[in-house]
Amino acid sequence: MAVPKKKTSKSRKNMRRAHDFLTAPSLSVCPQCKSPKMPHRACPSCGTYKGKEVAGAAKQA
Template structure:
């Protein structure tokens, strides 16, 4: 069974965790209503995707 021989210091622990952060999602703008939206998804405000109305917007 693997057991650490020495205590891992806070510095080593934090350096290892330096790459574990979450990245922000890429946000694009809707070509029809110019509202921000997630890429490859239907626009929530106007209901269009790739220039076509696919969902009835309220």
């Protein structure tokens, strides 16, 4: 089995884990209904994408 030869220091461990943090998803605003939506995706509330009604989008009335 592979066993570390030296103890990994707190500094080395934290430097390795520096990129493992979680980032909040970026949100943009829908130009039609002004609700927040994920970029490059159809709006979940009005079902439009780039000013057009998307087929198969679930509309909430």
